[in-house]
Amino acid sequence: MNRRSFIRAGLAAAGTLFAVGSGENSGSDVGEKDATRWAFLADTHIPADVDNNYRGFYPYRNFQKVIPDIVSSSPDGVLIAGDLARLTGELGDYVNLRNLLSPLAEKAPVVMALGNHDNRENFRKTFDKTSGEKQAVSGKHVVVINKGPIRLIILDSLFYTDKVPGLLGKEQRQWLENHLKECDNTPAILCFHHTLEDGDDDLLDVLRLFGMIESIQKVKAIVYGHSHEYAFSQYKGIHLINLPAVGFNFSDTEPVGWVEARLSSQGGDFTLHAAGGNRDGDGRVTRLTWR
Numbered sequence: 001m002n003r004r005s006f007i008r009a010g011l012a013a014a015g016t017l018f019a020v021g022s023g024e025n026s027g028s029d030v031g032e033k034d035a036t037r038w039a040f041l042a043d044t045h046i047p048a049d050v051d052n053n054y055r056g057f058y059p060y061r062n063f064q065k066v067i068p069d070i071v072s073s074s075p076d077g078v079l080i081a082g083d084l085a086r087l088t089g090e091l092g093d094y095v096n097l098r099n100l101l102s103p104l105a106e107k108a109p110v111v112m113a114l115g116n117h118d119n120r121e122n123f124r125k126t127f128d129k130t131s132g133e134k135q136a137v138s139g140k141h142v143v144v145i146n147k148g149p150i151r152l153i154i155l156d157s158l159f160y161t162d163k164v165p166g167l168l169g170k171e172q173r174q175w176l177e178n179h180l181k182e183c184d185n186t187p188a189i190l191c192f193h194h195t196l197e198d199g200d201d202d203l204l205d206v207l208r209l210f211g212m213i214e215s216i217q218k219v220k221a222i223v224y225g226h227s228h229e230y231a232f233s234q235y236k237g238i239h240l241i242n243l244p245a246v247g248f249n250f251s252d253t254e255p256v257g258w259v260e261a262r263l264s265s266q267g268g269d270f271t272l273h274a275a276g277g278n279r280d281g282d283g284r285v286t287r288l289t290w291r
């Protein structure tokens with residue numbers, strides 16, 4: 001069994017509970033004060049040209065459409081898991097993203113990972129201040145942010161702008177290993193852009209990452225984008241949460257939108273907010289229990 005089918009097979013054993021609900025509290029028994037609520041987004045693909053479109057989707061307008069929805073959910077934080085920019089990480093892409101984010105950024109910290117369609121220098125020029133604690137990993141954008149019972153570790157899998165595969169690299173993996181060794185036992189969620197299979201278009205050092213974290217019990221989940229698909233699976237009890245894209249899908253069967261995550265020390269409830277594409281799963285809550 002190759003890794004792809006191994007991970008897919010993990011779906012059946014994931015212990016996820018699917019419930020149809022209309023929103024906030026459906027299917028949840030996590031108390032407010034013991035939880036943190038995050039808006040999880042990926043693949044916004046914001047263009048400099050607001051009329052830029054692909055497969056009938058207008059990424060700029062899609063993001064504009066979901067922002068009021070996110071603001072009204074009053075999240076404790078907002079995460080975007082990479083491919084912030086349309087294709088090549090132009091300055092104008094990030095300027096538009098920054099402007100679109102401003103109603104959110106006034107109310108909650110916004111943390112962002114970089115994807116294969118981002119440009120690190122242009123990103124840094126536009127977002128000179130970052131929420132959370134910026135970490136010293138040379139040439140990489142790495143941030144740690146603690147909220148309530150959860151530590152989010154934002155890693156950088158951008159390897160080469162506008163080429164598909166991703167790489168964390170030795171220095172960043174070493175930093176992560178040290179960080180995880182030294183930090184307390186707060187449940188940690190890793191976040192970066194690339195998918196966790198072993199193909200040429202995925203995270204190229206996924207096996208080394210898995211090998212390092214599988215025995216570190218405080219690592220509970222990995223949140224990522226890249227595939228423009230919404231899916232849950234797991235690896236050795238670590239939940240793998242593939243976020244849908246905001247900008248556009250690659251397949252009509254996939255939603256376009258964002259995920260409201262209510263995270264506790266025991267697990268999380270993930271509610272899909274489908275704004276376009278396949279909206280059949282809109283409002284669906286997936287409940288995960290941490291290992």
Ligand SMILES: [Zn+2]
Nearest residue numbers: 043083226228
């Ligand atoms: Zn993408």
